[in-house]
Amino acid sequence: MGSFTLTHERPDCFYDRFERKSELQHQTHYCPGCGHGIVHKLLAEAIDGLGVQDRTILVSPVGCSVFGYYYFDVGNVQAAHGRAPAVATALKRSLPDKIVVAYQGDGDLGAIGTAEIVHAANRGEAITVIFVNNGIYGMTGGQMAPTTPLGKKTATTPFGRDALNEGYPLHICELLASLEAPVFLERVGLGNNKQIMGAAKVLRKAMENQVKGLGFSLVEVLSPCPTIWKMDPVEAQRFVREEMAAVFGIGNYRDRTATATPRPARPAPPKLEELPGILGLGNGDRDRLPCGETSAVDYRIRVAGFGGQGVLMLGEVLAEAGLDAGYHVSWLPSYGPEMRSGTSNCHVRLSSRPIDSPLVSQPNVLLALNEPSLHKFLPGVEPGGIVLYNGDAIPEGCGRGDVRMVALPFTRIADQIGVSKAANIVILGALLEATDLVENEQATAALHKLVKSPKWFDIDVQAMERGREEMRKTTMPVSDDYLWGV
Amino acid sequence: MTSKPDRGLVEFNSEECKGCGLCVEACPPKVLRLSEQLNHYGYHTAEYLGAGCTGCGICFFACPEPGGIAVLRREVAA
Amino acid sequence: MNAQLTKGNEAIVKAAVLAGARGFYGYPITPASEIAEAAALYFPLAGGVFVQAESEVAAINMLYGGAAAGGRCMTASSGPGISLMQEGFSYLAGAELPCVIADIMRGGPGLGNIAPEQGDYNQIVKGGGHGNYRTLVLAPDSVQEMADLTTLAFDLAERYRNPAVVLADGFIGQMMEPVTFADPRPVAAPPEWAVTGTRESRHNLVSSIYLEPDKLEQHVRKLEAKYQEAERRETRVECWRTDDADVVLVGYGIVGRILKAVVEQARRHGMRVGLLRPITLYPFPVEEVRALSRRARAFAVVEMSTGQLRDDVRLALEGRRPVEFYSRVGGNAPSAEEVLAFVEAKFEALRESEVLVHG
Ligand SMILES: Cc1ncc(C[n+]2csc(CCOP(=O)(O)OP(=O)(O)O)c2C)c(N)n1
Ligand code: SF4
Ligand code: SF4
Ligand code: SF4
Numbered sequence: 032m033g034s035f036t037l038t039h040e041r042p043d044c045f046y047d048r049f050e051r052k053s054e055l056q057h058q059t060h061y062c063p064g065c066g067h068g069i070v071h072k073l074l075a076e077a078i079d080g081l082g083v084q085d086r087t088i089l090v091s092p093v094g095c096s097v098f099g100y101y102y103f104d105v106g107n108v109q110a111a112h113g114r115a116p117a118v119a120t121a122l123k124r125s126l127p128d129k130i131v132v133a134y135q136g137d138g139d140l141g142a143i144g145t146a147e148i149v150h151a152a153n154r155g156e157a158i159t160v161i162f163v164n165n166g167i168y169g170m171t172g173g174q175m176a177p178t179t180p181l182g183k184k185t186a187t188t189p190f191g192r193d194a195l196n197e198g199y200p201l202h203i204c205e206l207l208a209s210l211e212a213p214v215f216l217e218r219v220g221l222g223n224n225k226q227i228m229g230a231a232k233v234l235r236k237a238m239e240n241q242v243k244g245l246g247f248s249l250v251e252v253l254s255p256c257p258t259i260w261k262m263d264p265v266e267a268q269r270f271v272r273e274e275m276a277a278v279f280g281i282g283n284y285r286d287r288t289a290t291a292t293p294r295p296a297r298p299a300p301p302k303l304e305e306l307p308g309i310l311g312l313g314n315g316d317r318d319r320l321p322c323g324e325t326s327a328v329d330y331r332i333r334v335a336g337f338g339g340q341g342v343l344m345l346g347e348v349l350a351e352a353g354l355d356a357g358y359h360v361s362w363l364p365s366y367g368p369e370m371r372s373g374t375s376n377c378h379v380r381l382s383s384r385p386i387d388s389p390l391v392s393q394p395n396v397l398l399a400l401n402e403p404s405l406h407k408f409l410p411g412v413e414p415g416g417i418v419l420y421n422g423d424a425i426p427e428g429c430g431r432g433d434v435r436m437v438a439l440p441f442t443r444i445a446d447q448i449g450v451s452k453a454a455n456i457v458i459l460g461a462l463l464e465a466t467d468l469v470e471n472e473q474a475t476a477a478l479h480k481l482v483k484s485p486k487w488f489d490i491d492v493q494a495m496e497r498g499r500e501e502m503r504k505t506t507m508p509v510s511d512d513y514l515w516g517v
Numbered sequence: 518m519t520s521k522p523d524r525g526l527v528e529f530n531s532e533e534c535k536g537c538g539l540c541v542e543a544c545p546p547k548v549l550r551l552s553e554q555l556n557h558y559g560y561h562t563a564e565y566l567g568a569g570c571t572g573c574g575i576c577f578f579a580c581p582e583p584g585g586i587a588v589l590r591r592e593v594a595a
Numbered sequence: 596m597n598a599q600l601t602k603g604n605e606a607i608v609k610a611a612v613l614a615g616a617r618g619f620y621g622y623p624i625t626p627a628s629e630i631a632e633a634a635a636l637y638f639p640l641a642g643g644v645f646v647q648a649e650s651e652v653a654a655i656n657m658l659y660g661g662a663a664a665g666g667r668c669m670t671a672s673s674g675p676g677i678s679l680m681q682e683g684f685s686y687l688a689g690a691e692l693p694c695v696i697a698d699i700m701r702g703g704p705g706l707g708n709i710a711p712e713q714g715d716y717n718q719i720v721k722g723g724g725h726g727n728y729r730t731l732v733l734a735p736d737s738v739q740e741m742a743d744l745t746t747l748a749f750d751l752a753e754r755y756r757n758p759a760v761v762l763a764d765g766f767i768g769q770m771m772e773p774v775t776f777a778d779p780r781p782v783a784a785p786p787e788w789a790v791t792g793t794r795e796s797r798h799n800l801v802s803s804i805y806l807e808p809d810k811l812e813q814h815v816r817k818l819e820a821k822y823q824e825a826e827r828r829e830t831r832v833e834c835w836r837t838d839d840a841d842v843v844l845v846g847y848g849i850v851g852r853i854l855k856a857v858v859e860q861a862r863r864h865g866m867r868v869g870l871l872r873p874i875t876l877y878p879f880p881v882e883e884v885r886a887l888s889r890r891a892r893a894f895a896v897v898e899m900s901t902g903q904l905r906d907d908v909r910l911a912l913e914g915r916r917p918v919e920f921y922s923r924v925g926g927n928a929p930s931a932e933e934v935l936a937f938v939e940a941k942f943e944a945l946r947e948s949e950v951l952v953h954g
Pocket of ligand 3: 525526527543544545546547548549569570571572573574575576577588
């Protein structure tokens with residue numbers, strides 16, 4: 032007859048003494064007979080059995096199990112109420128080869144955190160979720176949970192849970208089983224020995240899935256809360272076995288562990304010196320004139336039209352070209368729904384001095400691509416400034432004697448080269464002809480940078496040239512002494 | 518009549534035990550009970566009747582306290 | 596690197612990657628969405644993580660997880676989304692997790708509109724979440740500062756183990772200016788407190804719960820001491836032509852830029868006006884404001900909110916000088932012309948009351 036050897040003893044991944052507790056450091060804070068304690072033990076057995084204590088991170092919830100970190104000698108993160116799946120998501124994404132476990136109660140997971148659990152499951156986060164369903168809010172003293180069975184009296188359902196008022200018990204496994212991504216969903220119970228031993232196996236499997244690198248696994252545990260249900264522990268166990276299990280069917284709701292493939296590893300990160308290139312900060316840029324080496328000018332440009340006329344793009348070309356030409360530049364768009372319909376406008380400044388305000392309230396250049404824009408912005412144009420208007424003639428009542436206004440049918444000119452959308456670049460050509468804003472070369476380089484398609488680039492170069500030609504034909508009221516705002 | 522020697526043995530940690538009685542309920546051969554005595558925290562802790570443990574380990578899993586119960590086993594000739 | 600014409604929102608993302616950030620968790624909202632969009636492109640390319648969260652609540656809690664793992668990570672949002680994140684801010688501060696949040700402010704309250712405003716000042720600078728905590732708040736006034744202050748935000752967040760916020764408005768987020776980016780920094784090893792799933796870090800705990808009043812008080816005092824240190828060391832401010840200023844304008848972000856134009860124009864009209872632009876809103880440049888009050892006769896706060904910044908200026912001045920106030924809200928920016936008219940009127944009043952003997 033052999034001598035006795037230990038076969039079942041305190042799991043290693045529990046602390047020997049619960050030093051994070053302020054008192055009674057040798058026992059848990061749970062009530063006698065609480066299911067959380069049993070689930071802790073089953074989880075601890077799984078962690079030990081799989082040999083993953085050193086690489087496990089436990090995310091504890093808000094609820095009676097908030098102090099999971101008192102007990103588990105693993106990495107611990109305590110999450111806000113309901114948010115454990117979000118916290119676990121980022122932990123797992125940041126540390127893909129670690130074992131991340133989110134532990135949650137039914138209020139935490141099934142009420143305040145419904146969005147987080149559904150979406151973590153739907154993304155197939157490769158985490159393990161332990162969902163302890165005791166049908167009640169334990170920590171806060173017995174209010175209704177989303178999983179409280181119908182008819183049950185709780186602190187907030189004094190007449191019993193009524194479907195008309197509180198809806199029906201929420202079936203999380205069934206709900207998540209409607210999603211494509213989860214790999215493993217199973218409901219277990221702690222209602223008797225068979226259920227407990229079954230739960231031990233299922234918990235281990237849910238952990239093992241993660242060790243294998245498979246996707247989202249969740250185990251829902253029907254669990255006794257003797258204190259709140261005002262039952263002795265054995266009676267509470269019966270309640271789980273007979274009443275909870277009658278509402279929440281024990282069983283597997285998803286098992287794709289046989290066919291699921293591990294998530295692919297992330298590609299190796301780039302080298303440090305490759306980062307600027309990746310971010311589009313390459314060194315392939317043309318050498319630029321240093322800012323401030325241009326003659327003293329301050330172009331305050333307002334470009335306006337309707338959405339889709341390329342107003343913002345025109346502004347961007349001006350800013351790019353201006354930067355190339357050695358100006359200080361800024362570009363500020365109107366944004367949001369305005370961009371989609373209605374009007375669109377932007378503020379552009381090209382200045383030989385550092386730019387104070389990027390907002391242009393008194394432009395000295397107005398490019399008005401439609402009539403409403405002209406009406407809107409003409410009054411603000413600084414005396415002596417230039418206005419280019421997209422139309423055959425300046426509309427009635429829009430004249431201003433103290434600014435230099437030119438009307439040209441830019442869209443029609445663009446039509447002649449086959450692309451009415453290039454009207455914005457025809458205007459650009461006209462503006463360059465009318466001012467010394469930037470050299471042709473700088474404008475072309477800006478277009479080259481901003482227009483990705485070679486076909487469009489060719490059209491735009493042509494459009495710019497047509498704009499210059501048309502401008503040469505008109506007589507812009509000259510004002511050689513105008514000093515461009517400086 | 519001489520009974521076969523027990524294959525199993527249980528040990529309780531009376532510091533951890535909260536006297537919930539789940540182990541008593543769980544034990545198939547019913548060889549556990551809650552003590553008449555109170556421990557110094559005021560719990561009737563669980564105890565082994567002294568014979569009949571099969572070493573099945575079920576009480577270990579049923580116990581909510583991390584180290585409430587340890588189970589030992591030995592080989593017994595058939 | 597040459598200066599690159601860059602959109603404000605994009606500058607944040609590029610600077611973050613260059614500063615070694617490898618985690619971005621966000622939820623779209625105008626006018627901050629380009630930050631998430633650029634992050635979706637650049638973070639994975641840099642070998643990092645991008646997750647589009649199901650809500651701002653999830654996003655801030657993902658940030659909590661990412662920060663707990665010890666990596667540099669961030670999120671971005673605007674008004675309504677920031678309101679949803681407030682519980683998360685409080686947890687991050689309570690658990691002493693460094694991370695960066697960009698708030699590109701829009702019009703409020705409620706759904707308000709998507710145009711630029713500065714109405715998130717109080718909820719960011721004073722803390723909109725529960726408990727005794729602060730966030731470190733940096734307020735860029737240019738696209739270059741969007742980049743530079745994002746880098747600084749990561750450094751400060753780490754130095755103080757506290758969330759840091761880049762607080763900008765829709766204008767700064769949407770506009771383009773040339774930016775010179777810093778050289779890329781390697782991803783640092785996780786700090787020793789991080790929970791990284793290793794044997795060495797096994798005993799680490801990220802948590803904000805302290806059940807016993809004495810422990811929590813101790814913790815709150817520790818946070819307080821950090822904030823006091825930040826107040827001593829981290830205040831940043833731009834003083835623009837304030838040396839001889841009779842009236843000091845105070846404004847941050849885009850308003851600071853507008854006020855520079857106002858200062859120039861006012862001086863052309865013979866008014867000695869200067870600008871104090873807080874770069875850190877928390878810690879607030881209290882000493883700098885007080886120092887200017889020695890010479891200046893009056894202060895004028897201009898903001899795109901209804902007195903949220905003014906309150907801090909008043910607190911700093913403790914009644915030493917009158918504080919005039921001009922604001923536009925709802926998505927309107929004050930034009931340089933209207934602020935100039937306001938300043939002129941105030942100056943006239945000062946002259947009449949002979950406060951300005953030398954002016
Ligand atoms: C945002 C927020 N709302 C409410 C609470 C209060 N609260 C703490 S735990 C809890 C419910 C806990 O119930 P459950 O998740 O079922 O866990 P149990 O205690 O039953 O294990 C509530 C409502 C909180 N901490 N935070
Ligand atoms: S209240 Fe219920 S869930 Fe909470 S510790 Fe007690 S028995 Fe467990
Ligand atoms: S090991 Fe089995 S037989 Fe022995 S006391 Fe425990 S439950 Fe009873
Ligand atoms: S199950 Fe554990 S805590 Fe409960 S009586 Fe038995 S030994 Fe004690």
